[in-house]
Amino acid sequence: MNSPLDLYPIAEKAPEAAVSASGMPLERLTLDAVVSGQVGPAEIRISAEVLRLQANIARAAGRDRLALNLERAAELVDVPQDIILETYEMMRPGRLTDPSLLSERAEMLRRDYGAHAIAALIEEAVAVYGRRNLFRRRY
Numbered sequence: 001m002n003s004p005l006d007l008y009p010i011a012e013k014a015p016e017a018a019v020s021a022s023g024m025p026l027e028r029l030t031l032d033a034v035v036s037g038q039v040g041p042a043e044i045r046i047s048a049e050v051l052r053l054q055a056n057i058a059r060a061a062g063r064d065r066l067a068l069n070l071e072r073a074a075e076l077v078d079v080p081q082d083i084i085l086e087t088y089e090m091m092r093p094g095r096l097t098d099p100s101l102l103s104e105r106a107e108m109l110r111r112d113y114g115a116h117a118i119a120a121l122i123e124e125a126v127a128v129y130g131r132r133n134l135f136r137r138r139y
Helices: 031-035 048-060 063-078 081-091 099-113 117-130
Strands: none
Touching: 048 063, 063 117, 081 099, 081 117, 099 117
16 A cells, blocks of 8 residues: 555455444445344444544545544544533534633543544634634523
8 A cells, every 4th residue: 555545445445444433344234234133323333443544545635624524533433422412512602601611621522532633623612702702692
């Protein structure tokens, strides 16, 4: 392999790398396996490794913003869904009046889940929301 682009599309060029979060190979993710109960929600989730591999491919293709988003997604794989949804709600403009709550959430994601890029994104949002006066109750 000379370039990450050589792995695209991953399912065809590197099927051994195309595994779910539980480690199940892509070729075992079939409708029959779902119906028979061999495949559940954990097997359908994408792995952080595959997301990072996709980020490498995107970066090699000159798609740096896409690569960054895929890297952020990789950080979120192990974050519980309720924390992700709560954080999303907190980040909606007009939902919080206290910027420290978002700053604390960024620190928790960094400390507890190693989500450094996500934490940086939230901290950037805190700064922008402050400049734009978005920390005010709108609803």
